[in-house]
Amino acid sequence: MTYIIKGETGDWELVIGLEVHAQVISNAKLFSGAATVFGAEANTQVSFIDAGFPGMLPTINSVCVEQAVRTGLGLKAKINKRSVFARKNYFYADLPQGYQISQFDLPIIGEGEIILDLPDGTSRTVGIERLHLEQDAGKSVHDQHPSKSFIDLNRSGVALMEIVSKPDMRTPEEAGAYLRKLRAILRYLETCDGNMDEGSMRCDVNVSVRKAGEPYRTRCEIKNVNSVRFVMQAIEIEAKRHVEVYESGGDIVQETRLFDPSRGETRSMRSKEHAHDYRYFPDPDLLPLEFDDAFVEAIRATLPELPDEKKARFVETYGMTGYDAGVLVMEKETAAYFEEAAKGRDGKQVANWLITTLFGGLNKKGLSITESPISPAQLGQLVDLVNDNTISGRLAKDVFEIMLEEGKDPAVIVEERGMKQVTDTGAIEAACDAVIAANPEKAQDVRDGKEKLIAWFIGQVMKATQGKANPGMLQEILKKKLLG
Amino acid sequence: MSLDRDTVRKIAFLSRIEVADDTLEPLAGQLSGILDWFEQLKEVDTDGVQPMSSVTDAVLRWRDDVITDGGIREKILANAPEAMDGFFTVPKVVE
């Protein structure tokens, strides 16, 4: 899959890297004992440490360390048994200490990788540069007062994992696939809930363009793009801007930009005189973070089956396509639903029902898989009813719709509404005879070679039996009666 | 090593300390004097010496992931020069 911007001076290719800030799932903050729950009243989840009071000191939360290592293992990354916290110094209203405790030259996690499943069935590996632990800042609220910004420090000090990709992506689609895959891995690992609406996963996008074969050109960083769709849009728009600037003889300056989806543009966030100089240095309030192999292995032993492994197993065990398997494993709840429903059944068939029918149904009702009115067992039963010829495939769709509304077992619905398939040969023959008798010319046409008309006869008989005739038997009987 | 006015202005901005234009020059002189004094460190052979950021060779102790703090909004805001509706307030920030 390629994505090329056709410029006046030739073809331009995109170079994309993503920095994802993923909020660590933990009870307490990275360096204080205050809670991390989203949506609490302003400044009620703040300790004096989070608010940067004089004399306050950080102490590290063990679970945040474990979560970072867990994520590192999930990304098949190098785990650094010794890492160092550094201060990133800058002033901002929601940064109470005047610095963010982060990691700089010695992060807890080194290089790793993520495999992207692309819609055309191919896959592509994107490198992870690093993952480091850092504190989140607070929140500034600008719309509460005409001349004031309001500061809420609830989020201040919450643990984040900054996950930095290599500049390995070349299309907006790949960036989208990367984010979806990363989110899936984090959610499988239960190290981040991946909720972009609540800001527990935020994305900075680095974009540059170049002509084929050129080294990298200057990149711009688009800050805080908060949905997969916006990330893809922002990349397209920013890349176009670069091409336009270059082709009109200009130059791109390395800077931080903001994506405005309503205007469909990116714009510069900070002017030059506000240039930052973060003055990173090792935080003297914290000692080096160290752990041993046993610690890492203990975490490795509790790793769940991750999307890539699950996908491979689905393909192997159920014989489904890689793409279908990729779809099923993207949310671990979906994968779990599938496995439950497929227990003792034809997985490919169940997967089909899930992907084509259940997803559509849930989508229409705005429900997630965990909210599905149809339990995995019920979906499985429906498949069983089709397979044992209790109902026809066509009627099964109707049964499904009723299940979606009423949540009842399919067998009950079939029983209640008399939807059982007719497999009594005599009854089907009688119905066929009646239709043939009523349409002698068409019957003759079939005999004269218009065999396609058999389908018409099938439809008529189906209609006469309210769709309950067994399609296979029906076809066989009709053929025998019309063609001998 | 001598600092010019612009450098001092830049450092002052990074430090968020307002420095009057007419004190940039004397300040630059003073700071340059101190920087010159630092030059003596060049005499010390530090090849292969690991930078020392802590005197202890201990490593970080970890705390348990339990909620032990927070829920003290009044105390958090009690010393604030300005607060409203449970928030700290500052002059409006426009980005």
Place this chain on the structure above:
Amino acid sequence: MTSLLDLSLAEARDGLRAKDFTAVELTDAYLGMVEKHRGLNAYITETPDLAREQAKAADAALAAGTAGAMAGIPVGIKDLFCTEGVLTTAASHILDGFKPPYESTVSANLKKAGAVMLGKLNLDEFAMGGSNQTSYYGPAKNPWKAEGSDADLVPGGSSGGSAAAVSARMALAATGTDTGGSIRQPAAYCGITGIKPTYGRCSRFGIIAYASSLDQAGPMTRTVRDAAIMLGSMAGFDPKDSTSADIALPDFEAALTGDIRSLKIGIPQEYRPEGLDPEINALWDKGIDMLKAAGAEVVDISLPHTKYALATYYIIAPAEASSNLARYDGLRFGLRVEGKTLDEMYARTRAAGFGEEVQRRILMGTYVLSAGYYDAYYLKAQRVRARIAEDFRNAFKTVDVILTPTAPTPAFGIGANMDDPIAMYLNDVFTVPTSLAGLPGLSVPVGLSSTGLPLGLQLIGRPFDEETVLRAGDVLEKAAGFSAVPSLVKG
């Protein structure tokens, strides 16, 4: 009441336990002195009501037999320790009106041990200075005066208020903090005892940070025994400070055996630079002789990187300070000077709130950490720091304790050196190397200068070996028999 004020901490403790007098009586005696010598400007905030309340509680605990090690002992707290509900300023305008809703671990430990807090003591602003002259609240004055002169002298710094108060009997003991000499140098200038323990011995939690990798709290007292007692109550592992050492707290007082036979005392030649005041040289020699006479073995040692310690310190400490002091932004506590924009508010607040020396160190620290200079200054200084620490490690392979002068001069006049930062920094020349290496350092008053001003010697020990330092200090103190007091105490 003079007799009560003449008691050392150890004597007062014993007297309280023997019911010779009450904590309330002792406290009232000291509150009287606090009032009498207010002109020394040793206190920023006096807390007499709180003191009397605590004294009563101490008497009750003494009566009930539940008294802690410091029960009823009236102490002053350097105004760098956050004290719950009591104004805490760091002697800076920028902390105007700040009443911490929390207590520092060290002051809480002292409280728990039954100490009575008389008030908050003056210091150099944010502990940056060696003469207490950078205080927003005006300089504390040294109770001592040179013979035949009425000129006010500095008490040293940054714990100048602490030293002045203990020397002038305005507190039986005081807390100090030491980053580059801020306990030991003022102790020497004011004729009292002060120990900077090993980095990590006392919790830094709740102490307003100056340079986090160097800051350490310690006691300032009249005698070495007093220092041992008080350190035992201040120190101890604190899980709230990641750099606090998780090691057992010894009984420091029990270490004062008076026996230093076979102890090896190192004498670093680098502390005898050309041009060193002959009086200081002589004092040092006197100290060497005293320890020898007590049976110690004296060994010449070399600490070759000593001369680079000051420049190293004045890179590292301001670098850390520039970051530590970023939180004073007018937003959550203290002074705010309004501005049209957030940046303007910051810049104006910090320009108005920080004094000249603090601003200078913030700017210097910002510069040495900034892009392009980090390696040349900050990283280089950290490497030199490693070599300085290595010097000490090597020395302690052969000696148990090191003896040096505490400061190159006696107390100087208020106003001196104010326009020459480097000249001012030179006062820390003998104390800074110990700080960089994180070692315990004790200053003991040993004699008087020709002008009648106190002079101190410093004993430096291995990490977490305050016991040996105190043991040697106790012997030195007894041999020196330093009994001089400032004339205002006599009068």
